Amino acid sequence: MESILVLTHADETGSALNNASLEAVTAGLELASRLNAQLAIGIVAADATALSKCLPSEGARLLAVSGEAFAQARYATDAAACEALCRAVQPTIVLAPASSRFTRVAASVAHRLGGFIDTHISSIGGTDRVEATRWFYRQRVEAAISRDARPWFLLLDAGTYAAFAGATGTAQVEQVPVELPALRTMVSGFRAPTQGAQTIRPDAKMLFVAGAGWTKKQPDGQVHATEAGELIVGFLAATGASLGSSKSLVDQGGEGNSVLPFLTHLNQIGQTGSTPRHAKGLSTCCHGEEPHVVGWRFIGDRRAISLDPNCGWTRGKADVVYVADAFEVIAKVNALLGAAKA
Amino acid sequence: MPNALHIVVCAGIVPDPLQTLEPVTTAAGPGLKNEMVLPAVLDPWASSALYEAASLTTKNPGSRVWLVSLGPKAKLQAVMMTIAQKVAFELVPIDGPIGGFPEAHSTAAVLAETIAALPGLDRSHLLLFGGWESATRGAGVTLQLVGEILGIADQFQGVDQIDLREDGSFEVLERVEGGKHQVSVCAGTPAVLGWATGGLAEPRNNPQIGMANMRTIMPALQKAKVAKLEANGLSYVSVSLPKQQRTTRVVKDLSPDEIARELVEWIGAE
Ligand SMILES: Cc1cc2nc3c(=O)[nH]c(=O)nc-3n(C[C@H](O)[C@H](O)[C@H](O)COP(=O)(O)OP(=O)(O)OC[C@H]3O[C@@H](n4cnc5c(N)ncnc54)[C@H](O)[C@@H]3O)c2cc1C
Numbered sequence: 001m002e003s004i005l006v007l008t009h010a011d012e013t014g015s016a017l018n019n020a021s022l023e024a025v026t027a028g029l030e031l032a033s034r035l036n037a038q039l040a041i042g043i044v045a046a047d048a049t050a051l052s053k054c055l056p057s058e059g060a061r062l063l064a065v066s067g068e069a070f071a072q073a074r075y076a077t078d079a080a081a082c083e084a085l086c087r088a089v090q091p092t093i094v095l096a097p098a099s100s101r102f103t104r105v106a107a108s109v110a111h112r113l114g115g116f117i118d119t120h121i122s123s124i125g126g127t128d129r130v131e132a133t134r135w136f137y138r139q140r141v142e143a144a145i146s147r148d149a150r151p152w153f154l155l156l157d158a159g160t161y162a163a164f165a166g167a168t169g170t171a172q173v174e175q176v177p178v179e180l181p182a183l184r185t186m187v188s189g190f191r192a193p194t195q196g197a198q199t200i201r202p203d204a205k206m207l208f209v210a211g212a213g214w215t216k217k218q219p220d221g222q223v224h225a226t227e228a229g230e231l232i233v234g235f236l237a238a239t240g241a242s243l244g245s246s247k248s249l250v251d252q253g254g255e256g257n258s259v260l261p262f263l264t265h266l267n268q269i270g271q272t273g274s275t276p277r278h279a280k281g282l283s284t285c286c287h288g289e290e291p292h293v294v295g296w297r298f299i300g301d302r303r304a305i306s307l308d309p310n311c312g313w314t315r316g317k318a319d320v321v322y323v324a325d326a327f328e329v330i331a332k333v334n335a336l337l338g339a340a341k342a
Numbered sequence: 343m344p345n346a347l348h349i350v351v352c353a354g355i356v357p358d359p360l361q362t363l364e365p366v367t368t369a370a371g372p373g374l375k376n377e378m379v380l381p382a383v384l385d386p387w388a389s390s391a392l393y394e395a396a397s398l399t400t401k402n403p404g405s406r407v408w409l410v411s412l413g414p415k416a417k418l419q420a421v422m423m424t425i426a427q428k429v430a431f432e433l434v435p436i437d438g439p440i441g442g443f444p445e446a447h448s449t450a451a452v453l454a455e456t457i458a459a460l461p462g463l464d465r466s467h468l469l470l471f472g473g474w475e476s477a478t479r480g481a482g483v484t485l486q487l488v489g490e491i492l493g494i495a496d497q498f499q500g501v502d503q504i505d506l507r508e509d510g511s512f513e514v515l516e517r518v519e520g521g522k523h524q525v526s527v528c529a530g531t532p533a534v535l536g537w538a539t540g541g542l543a544e545p546r547n548n549p550q551i552g553m554a555n556m557r558t559i560m561p562a563l564q565k566a567k568v569a570k571l572e573a574n575g576l577s578y579v580s581v582s583l584p585k586q587q588r589t590t591r592v593v594k595d596l597s598p599d600e601i602a603r604e605l606v607e608w609i610g611a612e
Binding site: 073074101105109119135138142146190250264265266272290297303305314333 | 370386387481502582590596599
């Protein structure tokens with residue numbers, strides 16, 4: 001019989017579980033019920049007592065590793081914490097969110113336990129055995145996989161399950177002791193690569209992509225980078241969209257200084273960028289080449305504005321392509337959104 | 343030379359991202375159609391790692407860079423012809439299977455065994471570099487496993503910057519959620535750094551570097567050991583292309599005003 005452990009951790013505030021952890025809890029509850037398996041949930045946090053109140057009140061054994069050393073994400077401490085939770089539960093299947101925190105350690109923990117890991121899992125299914133789907137070649141090829149070996153660690157991509165929202169509250173939490181190695185890494189905090197408002201918003205409904213066309217010579221023979229910047233920032237402010245970029249645009253600045261000062265490589269979408277999940281996406285001044293569009297795999301409704309009637313988006317990659325000048329269209333969109341708000 | 347570094351870069355080879363990929367079933371499991379003849383490049387994020395390694399060695403005299411790459415010997419040779427022109431390194435080729443479908447733990451075990459046996463490598467000065475994810479399997483686990491097998495207790499993933507200090511400690515910036523970097527200071531080597539984009543552009547071709555590299559690359563390729571990878575219980579139930587084709591409505595005859603109105607309605611729609 002399978003036994004399942006879901007690993008979870010605190011969010012940046014330390015006072016709640018992060019959303020991806022709550023999604024993993026949902027996956028764990030579903031899988032445990034389907035396999036009729038035992039379920040345990042492990043928490044890694046500075047203070048896990050408050051966090052256990054976000055978790056199911058029954059049907060799962062709750063365990064925690066707590067202490068100041070776990071307030072921050074760090075390889076040595078997080079690997080030790082997850083290892084201790086796994087040794088306490090001895091699960092056959094471990095589910096964990098693919099957060100940066102657990103992605104940094106999960107493979108090593110699997111190795112310490114003599115187990116194996118598969119990551120970027122987008123669904124778990126199967127009838128008489130557990131099967132998981134994931135993408136290969138940067139979202140170009142999809143595969144369903146299975147493993148006979150145990151323990152099997154599965155790292156779940158964010159947004160693939162709904163966050164747990166069932167009855168919470170009263171279960172006891174077992175504290176699991178951890179022996180820490182000597183720490184050689186100190187985490188000093190976070191740094192935003194650009195000044196001003198944060199433009200990457202993973203929870204936004206919409207992705208707005210800016211392509212290199214924004215800073216290229218326009219039909220009047222001039223470059224209008226300042227105006228482009230103002231239009232993009234105006235659109236983001238009016239819609240709350242997350243800002244993505246093509247590689248060509250972020251590369252233009254060189255050595256970290258983009259032509260548009262609010263853009264960095266962290267905004268880049270695609271083959272060597274990110275693959276965010278949003279319900280809608282609007283691409284502007286971007287050609288829609290395959291290495292860019294692979295980053296749109298998990299974007300629902302897709303629209304594009306391009307001057308080029310033969311751009312990549314028109315070839316089955318977007319739902320609607322407007323052959324038009326994005327400067328003109330976005331200026332009008334911003335005006336309409338501004339008027340609606342006023 | 344307190345900061346002389348021994349940097350080992352793990353980098354695979356991947357199909358050029360502009361190629362069309364089609365999965366097929368081979369005798370050895372899933373693969374890609376015409377995989378052996380598809381043009382290949384050094385894995386992009388691992389390339390960032392290689393360029394950063396080369397830049398660190400120029401700033402820290404006495405340092406060395408090894409490039410450990412597992413793939414079919416003939417493909418490795420073709421890709422190395424290009425990479426050899428960019429930065430100086432000692433190639434450690436391992437003749438093994440191509441592509442994203444071979445199992446990661448097994449790959450990591452072979453890489454770790456090879457690195458542990460590198461003549462002249464001082465593991466107390468080791469920085470183990472690679473991409474934070476490959477462009478093939480894209481699992482982001484191989485480098486971590488290699489580090490774990492080699493007993494390295496400090497690991498960083500999604501790295502965009504390392505700043506080495508006089509005392510041998512270094513500050514690392516790692517990508518975390520929401521477009522930010524986590525800032526850490528590590529006491530010193532050994533450490534694992536899985537690189538994202540980093541801060542360096544692709545170096546220009548330098549024929550002198552190319553010539554120096556080629557003197558060691560060809561003999562290394564001739565001596566490449568052959569690796570067989572285990573499946574470790576992994577099986578593929580199905581491998582397929584996504585149904586990605588959408589029916590695109592191409593709108594050519596609306597004015598900017600009309601498009602803007604349509605878009606605002608779309609943005610507002612739930
Ligand atoms: C190894 C490798 C990895 C790569 N990884 C990535 C990646 O991760 N992400 C990525 O994006 N790319 C990636 N690329 C690059 C990719 O192949 C394209 O070169 C890139 O996406 C092009 O960016 P673009 O469409 O913004 O620019 P361009 O190709 O220059 O296109 C600009 C577009 O803007 C349009 N335009 C200009 N002015 C206007 C206007 N006023 N209104 C409307 N439209 C206008 C033009 O018609 C044109 O279609 C990668 C390439 C390689 C080789």
